[in-house]
Amino acid sequence: MSQFTQPTLERPPMALAPTQAVSLNINGKAHTLQIAPWTTLLDALREYLDLTGTKKGCDHGQCGACTVLVDGKRINSCLSLAVMQEGSEIQTIEGLGSEDNLSPLQQAFIDHDAFQCGYCTPGQICSAQGLLNEGRATTEAEVRELMSGNLCRCGAYSNILSAVMEVLGNKGAEAAGSQATPKKESKEGARQWAAGAASQSVPPVEPAK
Amino acid sequence: MNHLDPQRHVRGESQYLDDVPTQQGTLFAAVFESPLAHGVLVNLDLSAALAAPGVVRILTADDIPGDNQIGGIVPDEPLLAHGHVHFRGQPVALVLARHEHQAHAALKLIKVDIEPLPIITDPRVAAAQGELIVPPRTFKIGDSAATWASCAHVFEGVAESGGQEHLYIETQGAYAFPTEMGGVRIISSTQGPTAVQRHTAHVLGLGMHQVEVDVTRLGGGFGGKEDQATPWGALAALGAYCTKKPVKLVLDRMADMRMTGKRHPYSSDFKIGLDKDLRIVAYEVTFFQNAGAAADLSPAVMERTLFHATNSYFVPNVTATAFSCRTNLPPNTAFRGFGGPQGMFVIESAIAKAAEELGIPACEIQRKNLLRENDLFSYRQPAEMCHAEQAWDTAAKEFDLAGTRAEVEQFNQQNKLQKKGLAVMPICFGISFTKTPMNQARALVHIYSDGSVGVSTGAVEMGQGVNTKIAHVAARTLGISVNRVKVESTNTTRVANTSPSAASATADLNGKATEMACAALRERLLRHACTEYTLNYEGLEIRDEQVLAAGVPAETDWEKLVSSAFWKRVALTENAHYATPDLHFDAATNQGHPFAYHVYGTAITTVTVDCLRGTYTVDALRIAHDFGQSFNEVIDRGQIEGGAVQGIGWMTMEEIAYNAEGRLLSNSLNSYKIPDIYAAPKVLDVHFLDTPGHPKAILRSKAVGEPPLMYGIGTYFALRDAVRAFQPRTALPFSAPMTPEKVLVSLYPEFSAAETGWNATAVGTPASIAS
Structure with a gap:
């Protein structure tokens, strides 16, 4: 210069x-x-x-x-x-996470293609992490309500929702000490649900109670 | 995979304009804008602002070394106001200070004296006064006037659609650096690097070669950074040129909303004629486009409204006229769909009006009139490889239209205070820039001696995944892994004279150029392999990085082949130029073949309205879409979902309001609502239609950027359907967006005063909140 x-x-x-x-x-x-x-x-x-x-x-x-x-x-x-x-x-x-070891949410956002331009993504991920920490949301409707403060103008909402639901499901399973479900399987389950594009007829991965 | 390196996005490492590290000596700019919508600029007193802490300089129109003009289609837009101001928010002066907050603080010290002139905000008022941006245009086929007498049914009405704020989450901005040869280098958040370059050169009185524009990525564009990134790029460049310091200009959210144009609001008159079998035999429409204070892209937007005036229907007699009306609002501009959605909203309104009057479901008229193979559009291009009926019938079957309708009716019989509504929305969207010369692109491909590949094109990545598509095209054409391919920033010194990333055509144009360049390199490498390894050229190919001779691995792979080609002095760089073939259009007769192809699809929308509150939910949006042979279903699905959500926003909650003084009332996210995750449809299904694609689409994968926005129009008509289920006899105006307030007023017409803003025809000036 x-x-x-x-x-x-x-x-x-x-x-x-x-x-x-x-x-x-x-x-x-x-x-x-x-x-x-x-x-x-x-x-x-x-x-x-x-x-x-x-x-x-x-x-x-x-x-x-x-x-x-x-x-x-x-x-x-x-x-x-x-x-x-x-x-x-x-x-x-x-x-959150490191280059070699992404946080579960970061990985889920990649797996579910939960962004387009990427500008809102850091905020979405931090907000979703906060939501997980709060431990209040368990259903899709609750996640929608409690993530509604993070706007995505590209409209990647259905993928953001499925990414958060996946981690929420895994976290719920872990919290219950469930070792029976290997991570990979539950991931596939979530994918299958995501492919239904947030269809409520196919329930999200239910967190273990 | 939507992104070449998604890790960067989720780790917050992707660099956008505002994240570029600040260079030493950088000055920060803030724009002083006109506080009045129309007037004579009598005096500008900068003295107090100049004395403010940190202020280095304040630039006005008098400081512009070249021509104070940034109008793209019509030269009617100064970079900085001179003599007159034409809209509230028009840039008047540029404050340069050492710190951003100092620049903003100094804005408040500038005193401006403006002698007010009459303000127009309504396009029909502007048209009546002859305030037109360009002469009106009429697209005509057949003879509608002669057909009315023979029609079994004729209906007339008015349809209004509102504007739409782009609300890219990354606001507008630019960062300009002086260069050694007296020019400037601009990092810009623009969809049109060449537009920024050309206008900046013009403003500075330089050759275009003295202005370099570089774009890495945008945090959203949606059309708002096609032409309207230019003022900020040019202003930053002006600052850098005048002070010989780097200058950074980033608009804050409210300034962005005040100063930039939006989707054009339209007010339109329609007349539709049907025969006794419900075939549409005649359609007349007059569009009044609210262009704002300068042309910007309005004439082109108006033209696309005319192209899409009949959506996906065949109408033998059409007369469509459009007026681009000059008002004292910020110049409205491109927004996903580019006038097409506004045109489609009117014919859907006309069909809805006919259906309501005849007491039949609108879809009976819609289905019967869908385009078929070789039907002519009003501009005389035939519908070729037409999938309108296939899209409709597939959607109806896959998503059980008949069953859904029965469910809705049953629900409405059983529920008094909640009503469901249903609408089917077919779309047909032409792909290409309607200005034929813009349908050209170039790609510059380097193969480095280690076998890695760099691709430069004119495409700007703004979340639509075009870089990923281009990398896949390069990898597929060269027969190598996509991991070897890097898509470079979009830079005017590497690829010149680019068209903006717009018109859904970016992947087609730049992808085709990339394919051509890579095919030429592949052939050159294989020719080299023939001589080097004494192989027969016939049957020679590169697949998965291995050179195959008649399907058998040869003794060389990609890396070895590239290395040996380099040492034998084979050129490993290729530049290709692609121009979409067979396009032509005569703007005098409004006839020709302007589009490479059309994209088709059908959406079925169901909504539930709370008839006590007027609030509603979009229960399901189910789409059958013509992707052709999608080679990246993840990206393409994302575009459909995102586009549809944006369309729903435009039709339901996004309400732009100006008062009579031309002041934007919906000036922040407090007063302007865009869809959040709660507002997105509960069910959003996308069905990939089985269609062959089109040879002019990249790898037969059809353009996907804009078409899905128009699925959102279905939400408006589904809401209308639900309101009519509650209030069958109400005379609802065709007026979008259908906000919850408007739904409530529609549910209880007896309680709403006749002069309520939403019932009045004035667009964007609801009397109830005028201040």
Whole structure:
């Protein structure tokens, strides 16, 4: 790039905004940022930590693209100030699974083709992880209701639903200590259900009670 | 597999425009927009804003070195307002500051003095005043006027369809860098890299070779970034050019919604004539398209409305006229379907009107009038390889139309406060850019000496899976694993003069070019293998990376063959050009053969309306669709499901509202609702019709981007059916979207005042929420 063609700007004016040190624990790592106190968690992640997996869709808490997990609970990071999350465990899409070992949700989103453009995907996955953590949703209708804060304009909803239902089913099976169902089989079962395109006549994989 | 590397998407590693690491010295831009919808720009006072912290410069029309003009079809749109403002949200000045929040803060310090002029928001008012973007067009076949007297039934009416916000989750934006030779390099979130390049060059007074545009991927486009990514690319470039600093411009959500155009609202008059056997013998329609303040793509959108005015029906006598009306709203633009859905909504309304008046199900008229082989469209192209009846009959059989109807009727007899509705929606959509010269594409294919392959085309990946399709075409043609193929970013220096990724034609055009380039490379490599390994060319092929001579493995494989070809100085790069054959269209007579082929399908929609609340659910959307020979069923199914959901949104919950001053009221996701996972149909079945595909489709796999949107129209008519089950005698206007509020008003007409906005004809100006 042609840096030499660029005239230097005047010296930046004195620090405009009072900044303060904010300590954040993100994906298991401690960070201390020098930021203005009104910096949102979303901006702190994206602009000060280069964690750009968390997306800015509306900046008003209306689309869910910026969903992250704080102490395991899902929040819209655009509606929270970074300074409010000092002392919390923040988990972003970058901290879910690893390159060699994707989280079950990440794998299910791939298996079910639960995205098109991919922009809402990190938020969808974090939100679904929060939903799993909450442990409230068991049925397809409940998943729909509790995932309705995450918009996907490409409309990959039926695949998002089947991806979440698959993990929910497996988790339920694990929670019941059921070793009888190998993972692969339950996966195929979920696929079969997904092929019915969310048809209610074919029930989703039922979590063991 | 929808994506070449889906891991990146689920790990948040895929880079979109706003994720590009910021280069040192970058200035952040914010756009000052007109606060009034129409007026004379008397004075612009920038002094306070210029003195604001961090502000480096503020650019206005006077700073533009070239021509202040970005109109694509008609030169009627300045990049920055000069002299007049024509819509609220029109860019007037560009603030450049060191930090994004400083740029935005400075916007509030700009003072503008505008002398107001009259504001028009209604297309019919604009037409009455002669405010047209281009002269009206009429598509005509037969003689409808002479046919009315012989019709057994004639019905007339008005149909209104609303606009639609694209709401790509990634907002518009661009990042521009000055280059050494006095040009600019732009990373743009655009469906049309060449459009950004051409208009930027024009604005800066440079040759196109001085402007490089690069696109990795979009977080959704849907037509909204076809022409309307251009202003932001050109503004960022203007900033970079003037300051010799990198300039980043990303619109926030509300600015994006205020400043960019949407799907065109239409207000239309129809007249339909049927014979005693319910055959449609004549159809007359006049479309009033709300184009907004500048042409943008409106004339082309209007043309496609005319092409699809009769949807998948054969009508021997058609007179379809369209007016593109200039109003003081942001210029409306491409949106999946490109005017086609608006045209189809009107004829479906006409059929529904006829059916309601005659007291028969609409599907009796629909089925009887479906296109058959060699039927002529109004533009004289025959329906070839027509699958309209096959699609309908397959849907009716696979999804038990008769049984579903009986269930709906039974439910409605047993339930008083809940009613079900049913509608069948056949579609027929022409594939190709209707402007024939745009149907061309190029591919640049490199085989590297290690056997890996890089493919560059003009296709932009925006979630529709085109890169995956192109990689598969390359791998299949070369006989190698798809893992060896990388699809490069879309870049104007590698592939020039591209058409935008639009018109559902991207995979066809760029895939065909890729296929041609790879076929040429394959032949060259096999010729080389003949001489190198003394093999007979006949029967020589590459399959699964192995060279086969008459089916028997030869002593070389892909890697060895490529390496040996390189050392023997065989060219391992190929550039191919594809132009869809046999296309022609005369815009003077409105006749010709504009489409490579048509895509067919039929959807059956059932809904349940809560007759106390007006709320509803889409119970099932069952689709039989003509994919041809799909070579990636996962991608294609995703396009059908997503397109249908978007169509349902347009027809049901997505309501754009402007007030009389041209101010957008539905200006955020608070006041503009798009389908969420809860709103998507409970059952969404897609049946792959058994059709042979078309030779002009890539690997006989038909285009799939836009057609499914129109299945959503069925939801409107299913809701109408349910409302009529509750309130049989009500005279319902044909007015989409059918929001829950509108359903409620329709259920209880006696309680709703006559002047309620939804009953009035004004589109987008519901009186009840005008401020």
